[in-house]
Amino acid sequence: MPTLVPHDLDAYVVACGFLGEAAVFALGDGRIEIRDGEISHRVEAHDGGILAAVFTADGKALLTAGDDGRVARTTADGASETLFEKSGKWLDQLAEGPQGAIACAAGRMAWVRLADGTVVEFPHEKSVGGVGFLPKGLRLATATTDKAMLHWVTAKGAPVDMPWKGAHTGITTSPDGKFLVTTMQEPALHGWRIDDMKHMRMTGYPTKVKSISWSAKGRFLATSGANAAILWPFLTKDGPMGKNPLQLGPRDRIVSRVACHPTEEVVAIGYDDGMVLAVRFGDAAEVLLRKPGAAPLSALAWDPAGVRVAYGAETGEAGVIDIRG
Amino acid sequence: MTNATQPIPVTVLTGYLGAGKTTLLNRILTEDHGKKYAVIVNEFGEVGIDNDLVVDTDEEIFEMNNGCICCTVRGDLIRILEGLMKRKGRFDAVLIETTGLADPAPVAQTFFMDDDVRSKTRLDAIVTVVDAKNLMARIDDSPEAEDQVAFADVILLNKVDLVSAEELAAVRAEIAAINPYARVIETERCAVDLGEVLDRGAFDLNRILAVEPEFLTSGHHHHDESVKSISLKAGDMQPEAFFDWINRATQEQGPKIRRLKGIIAFENDPERYVVQGVHMIVEGDHQRAWKPGETRQSRLVFIGRDLDFEALKAGFDACRA
Structure with missing residues (x-):
């Protein structure tokens, strides 16, 4: 039986995850709460709210962007430093890229801060709904109205427009760098095969897709927004075209968060009633990780070893589930 | 817990340039009315208030991809409201100021068309500030001025001290011809009890029942x-x-x-x-x-x-x- 240690954090949980042994929660009131056994740290990371948060790929730090116009880097010991600042801007998009680069955005402007502190600006005609990076080289991907864009960060060259009508609200690139996928204002995803710009439409959701997660080796893209986790196969060069997605953990509730296991074909699914399931792709076997709570799940993540799951909800209910029991 | 699931009331403040919208906004931001507002503005420079819950935005309107040409929404509002919902508890209500030239439809439609906005907020009232001296001319030369009157739940008929009794009657008749269901409050320099404007409780249903259709046939036919x-x-x-x-x-x-x-x-x-x-x-x-x-x-x-x-x-x- 999995064991669960709850924490009541009393604010919207924007993101959660692990830094080493410590479970870390980024909260809507600007706090970062760190829980490591008997030790706990409270970091007042932002003067205002945290709007976006990502864990660095090396597992050493949490990056947060806030409505105070700052991007902060916080480590498990509670130390926090400012990496970027544009006062007065609501930084609501954030991504970590290769070579220590970070990207953030507010309104119609996206910025990339390079490891040496240099900042490059990327103005857009319409607001930037999402930022991301291709895994190789240093290319920024942005989602905006009626298109996605690929920008060279340090090299010269015009950005590449990838048109598709509608408001794009988020962006992700496949781990192999071959596919670009956006979430949309409509309940749908849109994808492009970057090589030839071939379109991929992924529709059929009853609500907006707000949580996406690539499975190990990028074989599937798990998504929220339906009454089951929807996993689109990216096993072949054609991506999900002409194939049916997996539908895991069907319930009469809407899936609000998904988090794929780091190595196994298992997805953790959080629902809008706060319940959390772990489901195996192959046989759809389900394990209950958390019973329904008081509010929709708003954050969900595995640790790098794939043995613990951190979760958080809109009302501040949070906790850590250890599947080793 | 109840606090977290209650929809947040949103007041939309519209009004043509120069009508007195900024005066009203500054009053709402500075006066002690017992409520904390998160304020979304378009002309940041005009609001001289240091308040961490004032958000500056560029109005960004897009069509929904549903084949309906009138289904335009404010994309920037969807984003900002989503961010504000992560800070629930810090404020009691939201106030959205539109630019003077704005058609209120995309703002209002945002509250119907976006599931997240619809589930977490409720449109309390559209409040339109109009200028008693200039309203007639504005309605003649810009469709937005008439749209703003037509969409209003509450109309602040401002600058009434600058017009004669006859002019005031004509403006009131014009407003009644466009929108007989709005509550009209006459003011000078937006001096109004803010309780008359804020937290009205959706649209005022009683007025729908109270205003008789006969009322519509009176008034003048200016246009x-x-x-x-x-x-x-x-x-x-x-x-x-x-x-x-x-x-x-x-x-x-x-x-x-x-x-x-x-x-x-x-x-x-x-x-x-x-x-x-x-x-x-x-x-x-x-x-x-x-x-x-x-x-x-x-x-x-x-x-x-x-x-x-x-x-x-x-x-x-x-x-x-």
């Missing part, structure tokens, strides 16, 4: 003879026929309908059903039980331009139980 508002009345209605008709009517006349609001008594239904809409979008819900002794009356009002009165009336009447 054109087109029908700008219609009030329809009946007893019990057949639900299936009504929903079928209202969906068809708003599809056909959507571009001409700015707002619609109504209270419907469905046969064999103990509760009042409330509908409201903007252009082609309509939504409804049960509101409360009909009280003992209360007359079960259906009342539906349309505010728009060039409305086809005969068609709407015939369609509505055909749904009578």
Whole structure:
């Protein structure tokens, strides 16, 4: 039986995850709460709210962007430093890229801060709904109205427009760098095969897709927004075209968060009633990780070893589930 | 927990340039009215207030990809409201200021069309500040000025000290011709009890029942003879026929309908059903039980331009139980 240690954090949980042994929660009131056994740290990371948060790929730090116009880097010991600042801007998009680069955005402007502190600006005609990076080289991907864009960060060259009508609200690139996928204002995803710009439409959701997660080796893209986790196969060069997605953990509730296991074909699914399931792709076997709570799940993540799951909800209910029991 | 699930009331503040919108906004931000507002503004420079919950935004309107040309929404608002919902508890209500030239429809439609916005907020009222001295001229030269009056739940008729009694009567008649259902409050320098403007509790249903259609025929016909508002009345209605008709009517006349609001008594239904809409979008819900002794009356009002009165009336009447 999995064991669960709850924490009541009393604010919207924007993101959660692990830094080493410590479970870390980024909260809507600007706090970062760190829980490591008997030790706990409270970091007042932002003067205002945290709007976006990502864990660095090396597992050493949490990056947060806030409505105070700052991007902060916080480590498990509670130390926090400012990496970027544009006062007065609501930084609501954030991504970590290769070579220590970070990207953030507010309104119609996206910025990339390079490891040496240099900042490059990327103005857009319409607001930037999402930022991301291709895994190789240093290319920024942005989602905006009626298109996605690929920008060279340090090299010269015009950005590449990838048109598709509608408001794009988020962006992700496949781990192999071959596919670009956006979430949309409509309940749908849109994808492009970057090589030839071939379109991929992924529709059929009853609500907006707000949580996406690539499975190990990028074989599937798990998504929220339906009454089951929807996993689109990216096993072949054609991506999900002409194939049916997996539908895991069907319930009469809407899936609000998904988090794929780091190595196994298992997805953790959080629902809008706060319940959390772990489901195996192959046989759809389900394990209950958390019973329904008081509010929709708003954050969900595995640790790098794939043995613990951190979760958080809109009302501040949070906790850590250890599947080793 | 209840605090986290209660929808946050949102007041939309519109008004033509120079009408006094910024004066009202500054009052709301500085006066002690017991409520904390998160304020979304477009002209940051004009609000000289150091308040961490003032958000500057660029109005960004886009069409929904649903084939409906009137379904425009404010993308920037969706994003900002989503961010604000992560800070619930820090504020009691949201105030959105639109630019002077703005058509209120995309703002209002955002509250119908976006699921997240709809589930976490409720549109409390659209408040329009108009300038008693210049309103007539503005309505003549810009469709947005008329749109702002047509969409309003509350109209602050400002600068009344600058006009004669006759001019004031003419402006009031003009407002009544466009939108007889708004509450009109006369002010000088936006001096109004803020409680009259804020937290009005959605649209004021009582006014729909209280304003008699005869009122519409009075007043002057300053511009054109087109029908700008219609009030329809009946007893019990057949639900299936009504929903079928209202969906068809708003599809056909959507571009001409700015707002619609109504209270419907469905046969064999103990509760009042409330509908409201903007252009082609309509939504409804049960509101409360009909009280003992209360007359079960259906009342539906349309505010728009060039409305086809005969068609709407015939369609509505055909749904009578």
